[in-house]
Amino acid sequence: MDIAVQRVPGKRAGSFVYVTEDNYIFHLYKERALRCRKHKHYACLARLTMFGERFFIKSHHSHANEENEIERIAVENSASTFSPAKTL
Numbered sequence: 001m002d003i004a005v006q007r008v009p010g011k012r013a014g015s016f017v018y019v020t021e022d023n024y025i026f027h028l029y030k031e032r033a034l035r036c037r038k039h040k041h042y043a044c045l046a047r048l049t050m051f052g053e054r055f056f057i058k059s060h061h062s063h064a065n066e067e068n069e070i071e072r073i074a075v076e077n078s079a080s081t082f083s084p085a086k087t088l
């Protein structure tokens with residue numbers, strides 16, 4: 001089954017995370033292969049494989065999606081481009 005995936009900047013400079021349309025986060029672990037970043041914590045077996053511009057998903061997640069975390073990443077990424085004034 002193929003799935004829409006968005007590449008977004010990760011925490012470390014030059015790193016990326018991959019966010020699927022159903023709000024899960026994947027990391028690249030070898031060329032063209034990605035695994036769920038919760039794979040360790042939840043023994044999650046979900047995998048993505050990259051074929052050119054397309055992504056195919058294998059297996060299912062063993063945990064809830066990461067909607068909140070994805071929102072936080074989006075906020076962090078926009079905060080780094082225009083730094084808002086801090087108010088106390």
Ligand SMILES: [Zn+2]
Nearest residue numbers: 036044046061
């Ligand atoms: Zn997972």
